[in-house]
Amino acid sequence: MGKPDSQKTSQSLTVRDNRSGKVYTIPITDNSIPATAFKAIKAPRVPGEREENETEKGLRVADRGFLNTAVMRSEITYIDGDAGVLRYRGYPIEQLALKSSHLETAYLLIYGFLPTKQQFGVFEREVLHHGTIHADSEEFFRSFRYDAHPMAMLTSAFAYLGSYYAEANPSLQGQKLFTSGNVESLEVMDKQIYRLIGKATTLAAMAYRVRQGRNFVTAPNGLSYTGSFLYQMDHLGQEDYRPNPVLEKALDVLFLLHADHELNASCTTVLQTGSSLVDPYSAIAAGCASLYGPLHGGANEAVIRMLISIGKPENVPAFLEAVKRREKVLSGFGHRVYKTSDPRSFIVRKTADEVFKVTGKDELLETAMALHEAAMRDEYFIKRKLAPNVDFWCGCSGLIYRAMGFPLDFFPVLFAVPRVVGWLAHWRQMMLQEGGVKIWRPRQIFVGSSRRDYVPLEERTAVEGLRKTPSPITHSG
Template sequence: MGRPTESSTLTNSLTVRDNRTGKVYDVPIVDNSIQATAFKAMTAPAAPGEREENETYKGLRVADKGFLNTAVIRSEITYIDGDAGVLRYRGYPIEQLALHSSHLETAYLLIYGTLPTKPQLSVFEAEVSHHGVIHADAEQFCRSFRYDAHPMAILTSAFSYLGSYYGEANPSLQGQSLYTKGDAASLSIMDKQIYRLIGKATTLAAMAYRVRQGREFVTPPTGLSYTGSFLYQMDHLGEENYTPNPVLEKALDVLFLLHADHELNASATTVLQTGSSLVDPYSAIAAGCASLYGPLHGGANEAVIRMLISIGKPENVPAFIEAVKKREKVLSGFGHRVYKTSDPRSFIVRKTADEVFKITGKDELLETAMALHEAAMKDEYFVKRKLAPNVDFCSGLIYRAMGFPLDFFPVLFAVPRVVGWLAHWRQMMLQEGGVKIWRPRQIFVGASKRDYVPIEARPLVDGPKKTPSAIAHSGITKRTMLASFKGKVVPKL
């Protein structure tokens, strides 16, 4: 906490002068950061006419809409340098991991902090595979969705549904210190849920896929890799000795590795926000899945394909570029909230795409995509704004070439990201000092205190955003509204 002082001899600190009071504060700088709570010491009397809701006597608040520069946790997991285009998992460059590692080996690294030995990896892979089998009742649950239900809606619901099976995994039933004690028993329970969630992620995703196809579900096979098992569960129709194509299996594994974590993105933050209440991990993962569902996050690679389809042929790219510059169209697959240069994952994805296209043939949208890439990279408008291709630009083309439907793309993002969510959740549960529930502050700008007004004396308030929208009714509702019956209430306007 910063304390008021007239002068300071500290060198690793921030000196703040509050011109409202003339007081000077020294705020320590640790790891190139300052504690936001230090500003609570910077109190002042309310200025003439200032709103009491500003609570100046309680100290300054830090406003940061969208968490543009707020650190909420100390982490050892993923490092990103957006300006230099650097991404490292536990210190290892993503380029090295994509070349030499596998998704499950990288999952071990992200969760436990070190690359495993061969025996350690063998145990981890075996446990994940063993826990991939789903209770028979879960099949009924997934079957209860309509044939045209979005697979992300099914997956999100299924993760939450899983939590109802494992009472031993629920802090609400077993005590709130279930995952925070850090002793052998607590760690064992935690690891079991990690195995379950990673193992069942592909099983649930494959079930969501086959609901759409109207096919029976497939029990996870033995002896296949993580992605090999996933492809088997999605595609096997009873063929003898069925084996997924090794090129597609490897490509999917690389894409899973690349998508396994990306620091405190929206979904990871959602998992931590939800997990800070000490809810069970299944509910926290379901919350992350729901966050990933949004088109600004997990739906981005789907948006790229829809954009390319709307452009059509390469000769239409110049007109599209001009429409983007006029803000008439949205450019998907370029730029990133963090990266201000090229996304390091995009280079690996392009190489992976080449391997896939060798056996599937080039996607018909590839030429359009390359024309768009070339045009954007040469246009000063995009260069100035540092809008380079990101991981979503080519990954959607790979998924499309592999035959996945567009609405399944977010699922292919969510399955590997379960690993990153669990790594961050585990780290928070075991952090020094325990877990504090996340409770952000707000800047209240609403009405000051006012007295209740009887309904007969209230003035009419009308207009957009100030009153509920009128809904057009049709079908049975429209006919019922026109019918006569006892007790019918006719709204008065």
């Protein structure tokens, strides 16, 4: 690569640099081209061009927000946004939601295959066994303010958890702790996977109960993953308490649906952080922080708040007109990947019907249905391919959560807990990838000032204007 190549093949890209007249042949592999190949396309700087462009050092590929940049090869999750397809390791999400469970799907995502009965028994037993947490963590959770957001607590708790396990820290045990792929390395890796999946529900339940002013509950024996989670949140000393099996199953389905979604913002954050070979607890905490944002894990909470603001179905037309005037924000429609209906949305709707048979229908469901139907008939939203996504029907799942008694600000936690599985699957894949781990270090296009000389304080001219000066803050007494 880098030299003119007269032999053209069908699996290559021919690029002509009009600045120099040179022709380059770039190989195409799996319908992708290596971005580093463009570094060989160099040209001399033209008169007056900024030196910061570094033209003589080769081209850079500009891709703000990773709109079309592949950062790794993966075998885990496949999405076809145009066709509305989502598969975990080749299995359609619809089949898994109907026939599998969250923990069985977790095994599939992490290890690549559906387990045998014996294999799953070992995995499930280890995950549930590691649900117990150190007693000192009670003091940690009670150190938060009474009104702390549960996602802030959960994010902090994942990082805090890592302080207990020096064996899992490559800074202390050596850089090859998780990357060597030998028996000892895989055992250490698997133990952290068990711990993180097992303790995710415990940490989330503790964040919930501290907000409720309740004592913490030890993870019980003999219940499923989501059954144990509901038990730890809801148990108030009742004898032989068991969560409602319909609600337990519904939560398991929702967890399965949210287990992974390819290289979304939070997963990419986990991998970016993990590429420095930090311990997995810190990487998961970083992913949790990314998920907290309203453009990601906070989206389903935003949908519920939107539905609450609309109120009744008859208010839907006026709301949609306000959206068109850009006076209101339509949450839960459109998706960065899906351009048709999100395949998970149909499963969420079916699950909602089952739950509402037990809890009663949420009054906002009629508003959600009216909004869905009106938007799908409106040419404005049709042209923009703004179909309802899983956040809208996780608005519907948010309605499920409301019916189950979860507070609104706990919804992102219910997204984060199952997504730990996907984060770990991608983290493990990166640790074991061929060629080892390379730290993620994106390039930038520098458009700031060229070289300037320092000006003494008394000789400077004030620069005024919004965004160019610090904001004044009014302090109370």
